[in-house]
Amino acid sequence: xxxxxxxxxxxxxxxxxxxxxxxxxxxxxxxxxxxxxxxxxxxxxxxxxxxxxxxxxxxxxxxxxxxxxxxxxxxxxxxxxxxxxxxxxxxxxxxxxxxxxxxxxxxxxxxxxxxxxxxxxxxxxxxxxxxxxxxxx
Numbered sequence: 718x719x720x721x722x723x724x725x726x727x728x729x730x731x732x733x734x735x736x737x738x739x740x741x742x743x744x745x746x747x748x749x750x751x752x753x754x755x756x757x758x759x760x761x762x763x764x765x766x767x768x769x770x771x772x773x774x775x776x777x778x779x780x781x782x783x784x785x786x787x788x789x790x791x792x793x794x795x796x797x798x799x800x801x802x803x804x805x806x807x808x809x810x811x812x813x814x815x816x817x818x819x820x821x822x823x824x825x826x827x828x829x830x831x832x833x834x835x836x837x838x839x840x841x842x843x844x845x846x847x848x849x850x851x852x853x854x
Contacts (some may be wrong), residue, residue, distance in 0.1 A: 719800050725775035725811055734775070734813045741838050745823055746795060747815040748835040771808050772841070774799050778816035791816035794825060798832035807841050 725731055738749035753770045776795050778788035795814045799806075814835075820828065836842050 719774065719796055719803075722771055723773055723803065725773040725813070730773075730811060731775045731777075731813060734811050738811075738813065739839070741835050743817075743831045743835055745817055745820045745828055745831040746835060747817065748832075748839060749813040749815070750839050750841065751811045753809050753811055772806050772810040772812060774812045774814065776814050776816070778820070782816050782818055783821055787821040788816070791820035794820060794823070794828040795832065797825065798829045801829065802833060802836060802842075805842050806836065807843050810841060812841075 725734070734749050734751045738751035740750075741748045753773075774796075776792040778791045780788070782788050782791050795816060799814070814832070823831075833842075
């Protein structure tokens with residue numbers, strides 16, 4: 718499960734990313750990214766490296782993806798792929814991953830590769846991943 722401090726939960730934040738974020742497309746997902754733009758106190762619960770807030774993620778699937786079971790599977794796959802890359806993701810971004818029609822029918826490996834490709838194209842993978850493998854906890 719994605720830690721709470723890595724979740725983009727407020728509707729206005731998600732809408733801001735959807736309206737203003739830069740987007741990258743892949744056959745399995747659409748990736749929208751927007752810099753957080755906040756500098757936080759190091760003691761803040763959501764502070765990341767060098768006072769930059771941790772990257773936060775939201776996941777979405779429209780009815781075009783399928784019925785509720787398919788939409789939930791697509792979001793679970795995307796969430797798991799992000800979780801496995803959490804230690805390599807640069808801090809300071811608000812992100813939205815939108816599932817596409819093919820996502821619920823793809824294997825976890827295909828979704829994992831798609832998410833890694835999208836993160837790489839967005840320039841969000843750290844050049845030097847954090848050595849603590851605590852998954853951002």
